[in-house]
């Protein structure tokens with residue numbers, strides 16, 4: 001993308017033009033040519049938005065909750081963005097389209113920007129693509145970014161690393177699935193949400209989670225447990241309050257700085273790794289690499305020795 005074109009898009013996006021914003025977001029999401037320039041131009045203006053992550057098992061009501069949160073935050077912020085990340089989805093359609101339809105009402109609101117991202121083909125991984133998108137949204141005037149992702153696997157944990165506050169959504173009657181959630185809870189959750197509280201079993205789920213939390217007394221932040229019925233909107237207010245409380249604690253305790261440093265490290269190390277690999281690949285050369293690979297394949301050289309040999313030059 002030419003420099004002037006980027007400048008024009010940035011100016012228009014800053015003024016609130018969603019289409020220009022969408023274009024810029026796509027360029028950085030896909031790491032297309034021009035992405036580095038956009039991020040360099042905007043970087044000094046990032047780090048101001050509040051980033052709220054919403055994660056949990058499939059079908060738990062995350063999108064419905066995010067939709068409610070978007071509405072609640074929109075009452076006090078001029079620009080809110082929703083980034084729905086679906087690491088398991090091989091293409092951007094399907095379930096994500098469902099989210100879009102549910103969010104149609106929000107979509108029509110000029111102050112709300114919605115983007116879906118699936119895992120395939122993100123340079124440097126989904127977590128870094130998400131961070132790039134959040135940064136651009138932030139720099140161009142978005143006050144609150146809500147990031148939805150499914151599950152508690154490693155990739156999801158990495159994605160949610162961009163968030164200042166992470167809400168982990170559970171539902172009554174999860175059975176064995178709750179074990180998987182429990183394992184990840186203290187690692188990632190700042191606020192625990194028991195959604196579908198209109199269903200039977202909500203009390204047990206709350207009790208279960210409370211008991212589990214009581215085992216981790218030395219944790220500096222004790223995640224509150226909030227009941228919601230996202231479909232009716234019940235509990236949204238309390239959830240926003242809990243998020244705000246965590247934000248205040250995080251800012252005051254140094255946790256926010258710690259998280260932002262961790263996120264910056266992921267980004268810098270990622271770029272460093274790519275740059276080093278490019279440099280080394282150039283130095284080693286494809287023909288030497290191919291020759292070493294062939295010898296490793298036919299077992300006349302072990303892979304460790306191959307690397308030592310290649311690096312020696």
Ligand SMILES: Nc1nc2c(ncn2[C@@H]2O[C@H](COP(=O)(O)OP(=O)(O)OP(=O)(O)O)[C@@H](O)[C@H]2O)c(=O)[nH]1
Pocket residue numbers: 057058059060061062063064065095150195196197198199228229230231232
């Ligand atoms: N009974 C009840 N149903 C709910 C509640 N919240 C959401 N649902 C329903 O649960 C279903 C899944 O909701 P979504 O918001 O799409 O859940 P999700 O976690 O985003 O789903 P995925 O993104 O596909 O993992 C929908 O049919 C919702 O209407 C609730 O509080 N109570």
Ligand SMILES: [Mg+2]
Pocket residue numbers: 062063064099148
């Ligand atoms: Mg969803």
